Amino acid sequence: MSITLISKEGAQFLVSKPVADRIGVVRDCAYGADFWLGYAVATDDSMGITLANVTSSILSKILVWCEHYKDMEPLVDGDSNMEFPEWDMAYIGHDMNQILFVLEAADYLHIPGLLLLACKGIADVLDGRNPRGICDLLGIVMDFSHRQEVDMDKENGYWRWFLHPT
Amino acid sequence: MADVVLYSPAIDVLPTETLQEIFLFAIADDDNQKRTKWVLSQVCRHWRAVVISYPRLWSRIKFEPTTQAGARRLAQTALHRAQTSDLEITMIWSATAGNWAGRREKGHFISLALSRRNQWKSLVIIDNEFGVESNLSVLAEGVRYTTLPKLKAVRYHTTRNSREGHHVFELISSAPNLEVLNLRNVDFMGHMIPEPLRVLRLDNCTMRAVDAVYDMLALTPNLEVLHMSDSLPYSHVHDHDGSHLISLPKLRMLSLGIRAYVHDAWFVRQLDAPKVHCLHLWTGRNSCPRCPQLSVAVSRREQNYMSVYRAIFGQGWRIDTVDVAELSCPYLPLLESMPNLRNLAVGRTSDLRAIVHAAIVEEGFDFEPLGASVSVPIFQLKELAIHDLDEPSFLLRALNANPPTPFSALTHIFAPRAVSLPWNLSVISPNVGVRRESEAHEELHRVHPVTESWPDWAAPLFNEGGPARRRSL
Numbered sequence: 001m002s003i004t005l006i007s008k009e010g011a012q013f014l015v016s017k018p019v020a021d022r023i024g025v026v027r028d029c030a031y032g033a034d035f036w037l038g039y040a041v042a043t044d045d046s047m048g049i050t051l052a053n054v055t056s057s058i059l060s061k062i063l064v065w066c067e068h069y070k071d072m073e074p075l076v077d078g079d080s081n082m083e084f085p086e087w088d089m090a091y092i093g094h095d096m097n098q099i100l101f102v103l104e105a106a107d108y109l110h111i112p113g114l115l116l117l118a119c120k121g122i123a124d125v126l127d128g129r130n131p132r133g134i135c136d137l138l139g140i141v142m143d144f145s146h147r148q149e150v151d152m153d154k155e156n157g158y159w160r161w162f163l164h165p166t
Numbered sequence: 167m168a169d170v171v172l173y174s175p176a177i178d179v180l181p182t183e184t185l186q187e188i189f190l191f192a193i194a195d196d197d198n199q200k201r202t203k204w205v206l207s208q209v210c211r212h213w214r215a216v217v218i219s220y221p222r223l224w225s226r227i228k229f230e231p232t233t234q235a236g237a238r239r240l241a242q243t244a245l246h247r248a249q250t251s252d253l254e255i256t257m258i259w260s261a262t263a264g265n266w267a268g269r270r271e272k273g274h275f276i277s278l279a280l281s282r283r284n285q286w287k288s289l290v291i292i293d294n295e296f297g298v299e300s301n302l303s304v305l306a307e308g309v310r311y312t313t314l315p316k317l318k319a320v321r322y323h324t325t326r327n328s329r330e331g332h333h334v335f336e337l338i339s340s341a342p343n344l345e346v347l348n349l350r351n352v353d354f355m356g357h358m359i360p361e362p363l364r365v366l367r368l369d370n371c372t373m374r375a376v377d378a379v380y381d382m383l384a385l386t387p388n389l390e391v392l393h394m395s396d397s398l399p400y401s402h403v404h405d406h407d408g409s410h411l412i413s414l415p416k417l418r419m420l421s422l423g424i425r426a427y428v429h430d431a432w433f434v435r436q437l438d439a440p441k442v443h444c445l446h447l448w449t450g451r452n453s454c455p456r457c458p459q460l461s462v463a464v465s466r467r468e469q470n471y472m473s474v475y476r477a478i479f480g481q482g483w484r485i486d487t488v489d490v491a492e493l494s495c496p497y498l499p500l501l502e503s504m505p506n507l508r509n510l511a512v513g514r515t516s517d518l519r520a521i522v523h524a525a526i527v528e529e530g531f532d533f534e535p536l537g538a539s540v541s542v543p544i545f546q547l548k549e550l551a552i553h554d555l556d557e558p559s560f561l562l563r564a565l566n567a568n569p570p571t572p573f574s575a576l577t578h579i580f581a582p583r584a585v586s587l588p589w590n591l592s593v594i595s596p597n598v599g600v601r602r603e604s605e606a607h608e609e610l611h612r613v614h615p616v617t618e619s620w621p622d623w624a625a626p627l628f629n630e631g632g633p634a635r636r637r638s639l
Contacts, residue, residue: 081194086617100177107184119184123191131208138177143211152208155243 003030004048005063007056012048013063018070023062024110025051053108058101065091065114074113084120092121096137099125178212185216189223196226204240224248225287228256229275238274245282252287252316255279259301260294269298276301280308286317288346289337293324300326306336319346328353328372354379359386367393367421383412393421395448397433411436421446421625426470434477444487445478446625475500489551489624490517505544511551511580511624515560518552521572547572551580551624555616559606565614579616580624 003020005013020026029049051059068087075082092099103118126134135142144152180188189206196202203224207217217223224247229237245253257279259272279286293300302322320341322334331352338344339357346365354371355378363386373379376399383389392414417439424430424447478500485504489511501507501521512518550573555561564573610616 103184104180107181115184116187119187120191122188123194126188126192126206127195127202129205131205134205134209140178140210140213142209144208144214145211148211148214155204155240156208 005059006048006050007054007059008052009056011056011059013059015063015066016070019063019066022066022069022111022113024112025049026109028110051109054105055101058098058105061098061102062105062109062111062114065117066111069113075116076112077116084117088117089121089124092117094121094125096122096125178210182216185213186220186223189217189220193223193226203244218247221247221249221251225251226254226256227279228258229272229279230258230260237271238278241275241278245278248282248285250285253279253282253285254288254290255286256290256292258292258294260292272301273304276304276308280305283309283312283314284316286314288319288321289317290321291323291334293322293326293331296326300324300330300333302331302333302337306333309337309340312340314341315343317341317344319348320344321346321348322352323348323350323369325351328370332357358382361385362388364388364416365391367391369393369395371395373398380411383414387414388416389414390416391419391421392417393446395423396425397422397427397430399427399429399433412438414439415441417442419444419446421448423448424471424474428470430470431473431477434474435480437481439481440483442481442483443485444623445483445485446489448490475503479503487623502544507545508548509551509621509623510547510549511621512553514554515552515557518561518564518573545572546575548576549578549580549621549623550576551621553582553620555581557606558610562606562610562613576614578621579614580619580621581616582618582620 002014002016003026005015005020005026007013020030026049054062068091074088075084092102099118099121103115103122106112106114106118125137129137131142134140189203192206193202203217206223207214224244227241227244227248229241257272257275291302291305293302317338317340320334320338322331324331328351331349332355334349334352335355335357338347338360342360343362344360345362347359347363348365348367348369349371350369352368352371354368354373357378359366359382366386366389371394373396379398414437417437418441420437420439420442422430422434422445484506486506487509488501488504488507490513501510552561561573561579564571565576567574
């Protein structure tokens with residue numbers, strides 16, 4: 001059985017059942033309650049599912065991950081010290097923009113393993129940066145109130161130079 | 167045909183749970199230099215609210231002696247934000263804390279930590295002070311009349327006089343659910359250990375009360391990992407009826423320092439541990455009883471090694487994992503008795519020569535069997551870890567040799583220093599003379615990717631009490 005996934009731009013991706021099984025939303029859409037109840041599912045090769053907010057490039061990247069993990073279980077839970085396989089770390093890379101899109105698509109498509117990997121990828125990119133660097137990287141505005149700034153001044157103490165270099 | 171509603175992604179609209187997951191990963195390797203959780207709390211109002219209201223982010227607290235202002239206030243704030251979550255506390259008492267300001271700060275932190283003692287999940291103390299009384303007694307006194315129900319792991323490493331470390335036993339006597347105990351340089355007085363203990367690592371711990379230690383081991387039936395840098399000497403109860411003294415039905419990993427004492431083999435024979443499948447052996451390099459040049463003078467020391475190997479063989483363990491500091495020829499009889507061996511960790515590439523029976527020659531490195539009586543090892547390795555990958559050309563030959571060697575079916579090679587070493591390094595060793603290895607490095611990485619880490623199944627490197635990597639480049 002195969003399923004056609006349609007991206008935001010309308011591009012079609014034909015994927016096999018083991019690959020599609022990695023995507024929670026697709027699994028739910030394709031099999032519905034029958035899947036969870038263990039009954040046989042329809043085998044309609046022409047089945048198509050539109051993922052209206054996943055672009056073709058991100059969908060193709062996500063399908064690479066699903067293809068890799070079609071026969072084995074990805075890490076889906078554990079403590080923050082767990083080690084991801086080298087393939088995973090090479091896959092997710094250090095491009096923050098792309099990792100963010102993958103994360104949000106994984107969240108939207110219900111792919112817990114990929115969501116966890118994207119979180120790890122973002123954490124690695126944030127590593128060693130100061131608050132200003134993180135704001136610049138992610139386009140976040142420092143919107144603290146005066147009271148919060150006073151609190152932070154007290155917290156910072158001697159290492160303020162690291163957090164807020166002038 | 168199913169359609170899914172449109173979704174607009176951006177970092178500042180991520181669900182709180184996702185942000186928390188990111189932050190947990192970010193603080194995984196946090197330290198006092200990066201102070202990641204403080205950094206994350208000062209990015210924007212939303213992030214600050216998420217960080218402050220997530221106690222797990224603040225549950226790992228590390229105190230290093232410092233005279234810098236504000237350290238105490240930060241510790242107080244962190245503990246306050248940790249709320250009621252389980253705490254992982256690390257204290258480093260170093261010589262720099264010997265001044266009055268450092269000692270005062272340390273005292274404050276200890277009292278702060280004691281105020282949350284019922285939340286302790288793990289306690290790590292590195293005690294490297296000298297010239298002043300240890301604070302361990304203060305800590306032990308603080309928990310004397312209480313229980314520490316959540317405390318699962320204690321690590322106490324010290325460079326002080328080992329007799330001062332016995333206070334750690336007073337501390338763990340208040341922890342009925344302790345599962346991991348890791349002691350270094352502590353005078354092991356054989357105090358009673360909680361029954362749930364699963365991992366016991368004793369590194370350079372003097373065994374003064376040997377009988378009590380035997381009693382203690384007899385009362386830890388749940389032990390799964392046992393590391394002792396020195397085997398236990400004879401006890402007064404060794405005149406027994408021939409049955410095993412120490413019954414450890416769940417033991418699966420034995421890490422033993424073998425010092426060529428007469429009682430080493432005796433200790434191994436006393437173990438009744440049928441499930442052992444992983445051996446970490448810590449011995450010194452010694453001469454080879456099979457080498458034609460050296461076998462004429464097999465010393466008593468080598469005979470003691472051999473008796474240990476015979477004791478291991480006699481146990482009938484199905485060993486699949488072995489880590490040895492250095493693999494010299496005396497290990498061969500041991501390895502040859504392990505047909506199920508799949509994972510092997512060694513110190514240097516040259517150690518592998520023993521396995522493929524390569525002659526130690528000055529020029530060239532063809533495999534030259536030492537004699538017809540030498541049999542080829544019957545195991546086939548799946549994973550190989552080499553601390554110093556100093557002779558990749560030799561490993562390449564072993565991988566591609568015909569007839570097959572024990573390395574022909576390798577699926578994974580671990581070499582933590584494979585890339586950090588300069589590839590154009592000229593190897594100078596008694597085995598191969600001087601040779602440039604850069605081409606071999608490139609070839610090895612091309613045909614058989616090398617993982618630059620140390621595998622989980624091998625002993626931790628260096629300071630964690632595993633087999634010492636005695637030589638390095």
